[in-house]
Amino acid sequence: MTKDDFWQGVRGGFPVMLSASPFGALFGALAVDNGFSVYDAMLMSATVYAGASQMVGIELFGNNIQPWLIVLSIFAVNFRHILYSASIARHIRHFSGLQKFFGFFLLVDPQYAETEKRAERGEPISFAWYLGFAMIIYLPWQMMTLLGAIFGQMIGDPRAIGLDVLLPIYFMGLVLGFRRRDNWLPVVAVSSVVSVAAMHVVGSPWHVSIGAIAGILLAACLPLPAGARPSVNVEQEA
Template identity: 85%
Template sequence: MTKDDFWQGVRGGFPVMVSASPFGALFGALAVDNGFSVFDAVFMSATVFAGASQMVGIELFGHNVQPWLIVLSIFAVNFRHVLYSASIARHIRHFSGLQKFFAFFLLVDPQYAETEKRAERGEPVTFAWYLGFGLIIYLPWQVTTLLGAIFGQMIGDPKAIGLDVLLPIYFMGLVLGFRKRDNWLPVVAVSSLASVAAMHFVGSPWHVSIGAIAGILLAACLPLSKRHEEPVTLEHEV
C-alpha cells in the first residue's frame, strides 16, 4: 500500500529528524553569524540540503574565501554521495525519471543508510516509503534553519549545551549499524586511520574522500565471500 509505505517512511525518518534538528538550528544561527540573511540561510538549506557541507560553506564564506574554493570544498565534503548513488542504483531501478530526480536530491547519509538496510532486509524500496523518509527530514530541516537563524543569538556557545557531541555520535551509530557486513572491522579501521592521517597531512575536507577511498579499496582487494562469487546483473538504463 502506497499510503502505508509513505507513513512507514515518515516514522522511520522521525528519529533522524529529531537528531538533525539541533544541527539545522545551529546551521541557521552560525549562518547569520557569518553574514547570511535569514533568507540566505533557508535558501541554502532548501537547495543544498547537506548539513556538514553547509557548515563548511558558511565558515569559508565568513572568511571571504574565493567562490570557486567554497563550491569546490562543498563538492569535496559531499563527494561521498557519488558512492551512495552508485550503491543505491541497484535498489531504485524501478523509479521513474522524475522520481529518481527527487530521490537523488533527497539522498542524505541516513536516507542512504536506511535504503540499504531496507533492501538488505528484503523489504521493497518503494518511492512512497523513500519520499516519506526524505520529507520528514527535508521539511523540518528548513523550519529548524529558519528558527535557528531567527533565534541565533540565544544559542550562544554550542559546547556549553553539549551540541558538538551529537553529530559524531550519530555517525558512529550508523557505522555500528553496518557491523554485520563483510570485512566491516578492517574497513572501519583503515578508513579511520587514513582519514586521521589525511586530516593531518592534507587537511579538511579532503580527509573524508581520502579515508573513504582507502577503506573501499581495501574491501575490493580482500578475499571475496561466497555470496559475491556470482556477478550481479544490472539491466541497462535508458
C-alpha cells in the first residue's frame, strides 16, 4: 500500500522531472558562468531547491549585488510558497512533525499543484505518495545541476535550442489545470495584468507577489459561490 503510493508518486512526478531537467542543467551551466564552483552550484540546488529563485540568485551574484539584496530577492521570488504552505495545510495535517519538515522543504510549484489536484479528486495525500513525487524531481535536479555545471559550455546559447520558452509554457500548463475552479478567469486576468503593471512600476521580482495578492484579494471579495463548503477544522493538534 505504502510502497504502491510511493511508486504512484514517482510515476506522477516523472513528466515534471523531464520538463524540469533542462532547467537544472541550465542552472548548473549559468552558475559556473557566474563564478560559482561546481560544488557551490550543487550546494544551492540541494539546499534552496527552487529553480526560478536560483536563477535570480546567480544572476545577482554575477553582477556583484550586495549579499543581503541577493537573499532578499530570492525570498521575494519564493514568497509565493507562503501561500502554498497555507493552502496545503488542510491536506497534510495527518503528517508527523518530521514528515511535515521534509514535506515543506520539498514544496516546489508542481509538488503543490499536484497535491492540490490529488486532494480535489478525493484521493488521500499519503506521505509515501508525496515523497515519491518529490524524490523523482529532487534527485534528478541535483544530478542535472552537476551535469550542467560540468558540461556548461556545451549548452551554448539556450535560445538557439529553444530552452527559454519551456518554463513559461510549463507554468501556463499548470494555470490551465486549475481552470474548473471558481473565479478562475477573473483571477487569472487580474493577476496577469497586475503582475505586468507591477513589473514596470515596482520591478522584478516583486511583481510576482504583488500580482498574486491582487488575484487572491479579488477572489476573496467576489460573491461566494453557491456551493461553498462550510468552514473546516484545520489543525486539531495545533
